Amino acid sequence: MLTPLHELTPALAGQSLRVLIWDRDLVDMWCLDQSGQRQPYIGKGSHWHLHPEYELTMITRGDGVLSVGDHIGRFTAPDCLLLGAHVPHAWTSEGAMAGVSLQFRVDAASGLASLPEFDQLQPLWSRARHGLRWAGGTGERLREQLLAMETQPSLERLAQFIALIGTMRQSHAHDAHELSEGILFTEDIARGDDAMHEVLAHIMDHSSEEIRLGTVVRMSGLSQATFCRRFVRMTGKTMSAYVNAIRLQEVRRALLETDRSVTDIAISAGFTSLTNFYALFRRAVGCTPLAFRKARQSTTTSRITTSS
Secondary structure (H helix, E strand, O other): OOOOEEOOOOOOOOOOEEEEEEOOOOOEEEEEOOOOOEEEEEOOOOOOEEOOOEEEEEEEEOEEEEEEOOEEEEEEOOEEEEEOOOOOEEEEEOOOOEEEEEEEOOOOOOHHHHOHHHHHHHHHHHHHOOOEEEOHHHHHHHHHHHHHHHHOOHHHHHHHHHHHHHHHHOOOHHHEEEOOOOOOOHHHOOOOOHHHHHHHHHHHHOOOOOOOHHHHHHHHOOOHHHHHHHHHHHHOOOHHHHHHHHHHHHHHHHHHHOOOOHHHHHHHHOOOOHHHHHHHHHHHHOOOHHHHHHHHHHHHHHHHHHHO
């Protein structure tokens, strides 16, 4: 994961919405023009970034690690999320991924904010600051509505957008799950902080190795005290907690997708003390690694039996 870059998005002539589509990764993408034709677009979705637009994203293929605010978890297609304005996020795919995103603004710079009907949506925008994952019937309806935009011209997309907003507003409370516990006030983060960008890139790339505080402090060019304050401000966690969260996600993935031993998985993820690993896992997940694996396997077996 990378540092919260401010994503600079091109202005859209004659449009108040931006629709982004990708079928391989979050770099080589397309943006729909006014007539509904795909235009090349370079994205930053795999980097720890933010932008002033709200974003409704549907992942149609792929899986990996999702970071939203202070949340680090997994995503698996199909997955549908609403992210608020200036919410830092990143999608770290573990292979090819595909999806579609709708970006829109509801601030003073957008004509949408002037619509009196939008006053009813303040509770939704407030919850979106935590990142919302849509499940159940709401997730299915949003998936259909969002995917339909891929073939629509701008005026039809605007009508579809109103329908999407109505679906989210009328959703059942249990269909929307908040991801980030805290709200990061990222508007105040210094822009173009290349040193911290390098630090977080280094941590993500080397999370399974020993990461010394002194090494990353030197990379940042800051004093240790300033570095620690800025790191918490940018990620919502101390550096050690952040590294452990990344490692625990890899452990959970390996427990579900492989039959390797718990010890092998923990060591490969970067944990050097098994005692510390077990304590961290139980605190984060609420059970032992083996109980976690067995519970998920039992759930999968039950679903297969039911469908048969």
